Amino acid sequence: VGKRVFTSDRLYEGGAPPGVVMGLSWTAMGGASLYIEVQSVRHKSSGGGTLTSTGQMGSVMEESTRIAHTFARRKLEDFQADNAFFDTHDLHMHVPEGSIPKEGPSAGVTMTTALLSLALNRSVRADVAMTGEISLTGKVLPVGGIKEKTIAARRSGVTCLIFPHGNKKDFEELPGYLKEGLEVHFATVYNDVFDCAFAEESGGGGGSGGFLAPKE
Amino acid sequence: VGKRVFTSDRLYEGGAPPGVVMGLSWTAMGGASLYIEVQSVRHKSSGGGTLTSTGQMGSVMEESTRIAHTFARRKLEDFQADNAFFDTHDLHMHVPEGSIPKEGPSAGVTMTTALLSLALNRSVRADVAMTGEISLTGKVLPVGGIKEKTIAARRSGVTCLIFPHGNKKDFEELPGYLKEGLEVHFATVYNDVFDCAFAEESGGGGGSGGFLAPKE
Amino acid sequence: VGKRVFTSDRLYEGGAPPGVVMGLSWTAMGGASLYIEVQSVRHKSSGGGTLTSTGQMGSVMEESTRIAHTFARRKLEDFQADNAFFDTHDLHMHVPEGSIPKEGPSAGVTMTTALLSLALNRSVRADVAMTGEISLTGKVLPVGGIKEKTIAARRSGVTCLIFPHGNKKDFEELPGYLKEGLEVHFATVYNDVFDCAFAEESGGGGGSGGFLAPKE
Numbered sequence: 001v002g003k004r005v006f007t008s009d010r011l012y013e014g015g016a017p018p019g020v021v022m023g024l025s026w027t028a029m030g031g032a033s034l035y036i037e038v039q040s041v042r043h044k045s046s047g048g049g050t051l052t053s054t055g056q057m058g059s060v061m062e063e064s065t066r067i068a069h070t071f072a073r074r075k076l077e078d079f080q081a082d083n084a085f086f087d088t089h090d091l092h093m094h095v096p097e098g099s100i101p102k103e104g105p106s107a108g109v110t111m112t113t114a115l116l117s118l119a120l121n122r123s124v125r126a127d128v129a130m131t132g133e134i135s136l137t138g139k140v141l142p143v144g145g146i147k148e149k150t151i152a153a154r155r156s157g158v159t160c161l162i163f164p165h166g167n168k169k170d171f172e173e174l175p176g177y178l179k180e181g182l183e184v185h186f187a188t189v190y191n192d193v194f195d196c197a198f199a200e201e202s203g204g205g206g207g208s209g210g211f212l213a214p215k216e
Numbered sequence: 217v218g219k220r221v222f223t224s225d226r227l228y229e230g231g232a233p234p235g236v237v238m239g240l241s242w243t244a245m246g247g248a249s250l251y252i253e254v255q256s257v258r259h260k261s262s263g264g265g266t267l268t269s270t271g272q273m274g275s276v277m278e279e280s281t282r283i284a285h286t287f288a289r290r291k292l293e294d295f296q297a298d299n300a301f302f303d304t305h306d307l308h309m310h311v312p313e314g315s316i317p318k319e320g321p322s323a324g325v326t327m328t329t330a331l332l333s334l335a336l337n338r339s340v341r342a343d344v345a346m347t348g349e350i351s352l353t354g355k356v357l358p359v360g361g362i363k364e365k366t367i368a369a370r371r372s373g374v375t376c377l378i379f380p381h382g383n384k385k386d387f388e389e390l391p392g393y394l395k396e397g398l399e400v401h402f403a404t405v406y407n408d409v410f411d412c413a414f415a416e417e418s419g420g421g422g423g424s425g426g427f428l429a430p431k432e
Numbered sequence: 433v434g435k436r437v438f439t440s441d442r443l444y445e446g447g448a449p450p451g452v453v454m455g456l457s458w459t460a461m462g463g464a465s466l467y468i469e470v471q472s473v474r475h476k477s478s479g480g481g482t483l484t485s486t487g488q489m490g491s492v493m494e495e496s497t498r499i500a501h502t503f504a505r506r507k508l509e510d511f512q513a514d515n516a517f518f519d520t521h522d523l524h525m526h527v528p529e530g531s532i533p534k535e536g537p538s539a540g541v542t543m544t545t546a547l548l549s550l551a552l553n554r555s556v557r558a559d560v561a562m563t564g565e566i567s568l569t570g571k572v573l574p575v576g577g578i579k580e581k582t583i584a585a586r587r588s589g590v591t592c593l594i595f596p597h598g599n600k601k602d603f604e605e606l607p608g609y610l611k612e613g614l615e616v617h618f619a620t621v622y623n624d625v626f627d628c629a630f631a632e633e634s635g636g637g638g639g640s641g642g643f644l645a646p647k648e
Contacts, residue, residue, distance in 0.1 A: 007598070011571050020569060037568040041505040043519070052502065054495035054568075060315045063270035070268065070308040073257040087259065092502040094568035098537035099492045105314035136253040136270075136310035137236060139227050166223070 008096045009033040009156045015126035019118035021197070022129040023110030024152055024161075025102065026145025031152030033129055035096060036107060036114045040089040049087045055095030058103030065093050067136055068111035071190065075112075075138070076119050085119040106143035108134030109162065109193045116194070124197040129153045130162035138190035142166030150178050159183060162193050224312045225249040225372045231342035235334035237413070238345040239326030240368055240377075241318065242361025247368030249345055251312060252323060252330045256305040265303050271311030274319030281309050283352055284327035287406065291328075291354070292335050301335040322359035324350030325378070325409045332410070340413040345369045346378035354406035358382030366394050375399060378409050440528045441465040441588045447558035451550035453629070454561040455542030456585055456593075457534065458577025463584035465561055467528060468539060468546045472521040481519045487527030490535030497525050499568055500543035503622065507544075507570070508551050517551040538575035540566030541594065541625045548626070556629040561585045562594035570622035574598030582610050591615060594625050 012020055012035060019038040024031060043049075053065045073086045093111060095102055109132040117124055131149055133141040142164045150171070153161055163171055165186040171179070185196045228236055228251060235254040240247060259265075269281045289302045309327060311318055325348040333340055347365055349357040358380045366387070369377055379387055381402040387395070401412045444452055444467060451470040456463060475481075485497045505518045525543060527534055541564040549556055563581055565573040574596045582603070585593055595603055597618040603611070617628045 008567075008571075008573055011567065011573075017569065035567075039502050039506055039568045041502060041509070041518075052498055054499050056492060056495065060272060063272065063314055066268055066308070067270050067310055067314070070255050070257060070306075074255055077258070086257075090502075092498070092568060094499055096565075096567045096571070097573060098495055098499065098540070098565055108314070133312070133314055135224070135227065135251075135312045136255045136308060137233065139224075139312070141224055141227075141313060 006032045006034060006097055006100065008035065009152075011035055011096065013157070016123060018121050018123050019114055021110050021114040021117060021124050022156070022158065023107045024129050024131040024149035025104070025106065026143075026148045031145055031148030031150070033152050033156040033158065034102070034107070036110045037094045037096065038111075038114045038118050039092045039094070040085075040118055041092075042089050050090045052090070052092040053094070054092070055098055056101045057095065058101065060105050061103050061107060064105050064108045064134075065111055067134060068108055068115055071134060071136060071138055072112050072115035072119065075116060075190070075194075079120070083119065086115075091115070091118075104143075105133040105141075106131050106145075108132060109140060109187070109190065112190060113193060113197050117198075120198075122198060125160060125199065127158060128160040128162065128197055129156070129158040130193060130197065132162070132164040132187060132193070134190060140164045140166075140187040140189060140193065142170075146170040147174055147178070150174060150182070154178070154182075160196070161185070162187055162196055164188075165192075224251065225368070227251055227312065229373070232339060234337050234339050235330055237326050237330040237333060237340050238372070238374065239323045240345050240347040240365035241320070241322065242359075242364045247361055247364030247366070249368050249372040249374065250318070250323075252326045253310045253312065254327075254330045254334050255308045255310070256301070256334055257308075258305050266306045268306070268308040269310070270308070271314055272317045273311065274317065276321050277319050277323060280321050280324045280349075281327055283350060284324055284331055287350060287352060287354055288328050288331035288335065291332060291406070291410075295336070299335065302331075307331070307334075320359075321349040321357075322347050324348060325356060325403070325406065328406060329409060329413050333414075336414075338414060341376060341415065343374060344376040344378065344413055345372070345374040346409060346413065348378070348380040348403060348409070350406060356380045356382075356403040356405060356409065358386075362386040363390055363394070366390060366398070370394070370398075376412070377401070378403055378412055380404075381408075440467065441584070443467055443528065445589070448555060450553050450555050451546055453542050453546040453549060453556050454588070454590065455539045456561050456563040456581035457536070457538065458575075458580045463577055463580030463582070465584050465588040465590065466534070466539070468542045469526045469528065470543075470546045470550050471524045471526070472517075472550055473524075474521050482522045484522070484524040485526070486524070487530055488533045489527065490533065492537050493535050493539060496537050496540045496566075497543055499566060500540055500547055503566060503568060503570055504544050504547035504551065507548060507622070507626075511552070515551065518547075523547070523550075536575075537565040537573075538563050538577075540564060541572060541619070541622065544622060545625060545629050549630075552630075554630060557592060557631065559590060560592040560594065560629055561588070561590040562625060562629065564594070564596040564619060564625070566622060572596045572598075572619040572621060572625065574602075578602040579606055579610070582606060582614070586610070586614075592628070593617070594619055594628055596620075597624075
C-alpha cells in the first residue's frame with residue numbers, strides 16, 4: 001500500500017498519553033498518520049498562556065494551532081469554568097518528524113483534541129485517528145484525501161476514524177475492502193469529535209460517567 | 217452562476233451565534249459569501265484585550281481587523297459605557313476556510329459587526345450579509361464587485377444586503393432579475409449598518425425596543 | 433578517514449563544563465562531532481525564561497532548540513519540582529563554529545542534555561557523544577548518517593555513543609573495525625539518554641547516588 005512518508009506512525013503504539021492524538025495527513029506522496037504532541041510547562045510566576053509550535057508547519061497549519069488554542073480555551077470554559085490550565089501553563093505543540101514540511105488546515109480537530117486532552121488530563125481512545133478543519137466556533141469542515149487517509153489509518157492499525165460530515169459521501173464511495181472493520185464517525189461540530197474521542201472504549205453502561213460535552 | 221470558491225457559505229444556515237456575521241467577498245473567480253467568526257476567551261488574571269486573527273488574510277485585511285477592533289471598542293463606549301468586554305477578553309477573529317488566501321478592506325463593516333455582536337451578546341438578523349470598507353471613525357467606503365457579490369448572496373439564500381452608499385448606482389444598474397426580492401440598505405456611516413443588522417427581523421412596533429444606535 | 437568539516441571537535445578535550453555536550457552531525461562532506469553550548473544569565477527582575485540561539489542553524493535545527501527547551505523544562509519538573517532555573521534564567525544556545533551553516537533535527541537529544549546539564553549543574557560523561565531527533569514528549573527518533581557519525585566520533589576520541597533505537601540495525605551493519613572498542617547505547621525515550629549521559633563513568637556501587645531519571 002505505498003511507501004511510508006513518515007516513519008513515526010507507531011510512535012505511541014498501545015496508547016498515547018494526555019496531550020497526544022493521532023491525526024491523518026495527505027500529501028502528494030500519499031496519506032500518513034501523524035501525531036500531534038502537546039507539552040505543557042507550568043509557569044512559576046505570574047504570566048503563562050503562550051503557545052509555541054514546531055514541526056515545520058506551513059502558515060495555514062500554524063494558524064490552525066492558534067484556532068485550536070482559542071477554541072479549546074473557550075470549550076474548556078464550558079466543561080470546567082474554573083479550570084485555569086490554559087492561563088497558567090505555557091504550551092508547545094509539535095508534529096514529529098521535525099524535518100518534514102507539513103501544511104494545511106486538516107489537523108484542526110486533532111490539535112483541538114490534543115489541547116483538551118492535556119487540559120483535562122485525559123487520554124483519547126487508543127484506537128482513534130481523526131482529520132478535519134475546524135472553524136473558530138467549532139464547525140467541522142471537509143478536507144481532502146479521504147481515500148489516502150483511510151489507507152494510512154489502516155496501515156497504522158487504527159480502527160476508529162473521525163471524519164468531517166462533509167466527507168461522508170467520499171468515504172461511502174470507497175471500495176468495501178477499505179471500509180471493512182472500521183468504526184467511522186462523521187462530525188458536524190467539534191462536540192461530535194469530543195464525544196467519540198473521549199468515549200469509554202467498550203465502557204459498561206454506555207456513555208461517560210459524568211463527563212458529557214455540553215451541546216454547542 | 218459559476219463555481220463556488222468556498223464551500224462553507226451555508227456553515228451557519230438558519231442563523232449564526234453572536235460573533236458570527238456573513239460578509240461578501242469578490243475574487244477573480246467570482247463573488248463569495250464568507251463568514252467572519254469572532255471567539256472570545258475571558259482572561260483569568262489581569263491582562264486580556266488582545267486580538268488574534270487567522271484565515272490567511274493579506275496585510276490589508278489584517279489591518280482591517282485592527283481598524284474594526286478599535287472602532288468597535290469606541291462604539292461600545294457609546295452604547296454601554298461600563299461594558300468592559302473588550303478589556304477583559306482575548307479575542308480571535310477567523311475567516312473560514314483557513315487554506316484560501318483572502319485580501320482587501322471590504323470586510324471592515326462585517327468585522328466591526330461581528331465584534332459588536334459578541335460584545336453585546338446579540339446575533340445579527342439571520343438573513344443579512346454585508347460588504348464595505350470602514351474608516352477609523354466609522355465612515356463606510358465603497359468597494360468593488362457589487363454584481364458578483366449580489367450573485368453570491370442570492371446563491372447563499374441571503375435576502376437582506378448592506379452595501380456602502382457609494383455603491384448605490386452600481387446596484388441600481390444591475391439587471392432586474394438579480395435585484396428582485398432583495399431588501400438592500402445603503403450605508404453612509406457605520407450606524408446605518410448597525411441599525412439594519414441588529415433590527416428585529418419582522419418586529420412588531422417597528423424599530424428596536426430600547427436598543428437604538430446613538431447618532432454619530 | 434576524510435577531511436574534517438569542523439576544526440572545533442576537540443574544543444573541550446578532557447571534559448566539558450555543565451551546559452556543553454558533544455553531538456554528532458552529518459553533511460554531504462561527511463560526519464562531524466559538534467558541541468552544543470548553553471550559557472545562562474540570571475534575570476535580575478521578574479521575567480526571564482527566554483531562549484536565544486546562534487550558530488547559523490537552519491529552521492529545522494532552530495525548532496529543535498525550542499523542542500529541547502520545552503522538554504527539558506518539563507523534565508526538570510519531574511526531577512526537581514521546585515527548581516526554577518528555567519524561569520529565572522535567560523538561556524542562549526550556540527553551536528560552534530559560527531560561520532558554518534547547520535541543519536536538521538538530529539541534535540535534539542544533545543540540546544536537551546545540554547540544557548538539563550546546565551539546569552542541574554552537572555557535567556555529562558567526558559567520553560560521550562550522541563545523536564537523535566527528540567519528539568516533544570521525549571520519544572527518540574532515528575536519524576541519518578550513522579556510519580559517518582561513528583567515524584567522526586572515533587576521530588574525536590569518543591568511546592561512548594548514544595544512538596536512537598531505530599538506528600540499531602544501521603549500527604550493527606557497520607564493519608567490525610568501526611564498532612570495535614565503542615560502548616554504544618540505543619535510546620527509545622529520552623530517559624535512556626539521560627541515564628547514560630549522567631551516569632558515573634566508572635562509579636563505585638553502580639548507578640547514580642540518588643539521582644535516577646523517573647520513568648516516562
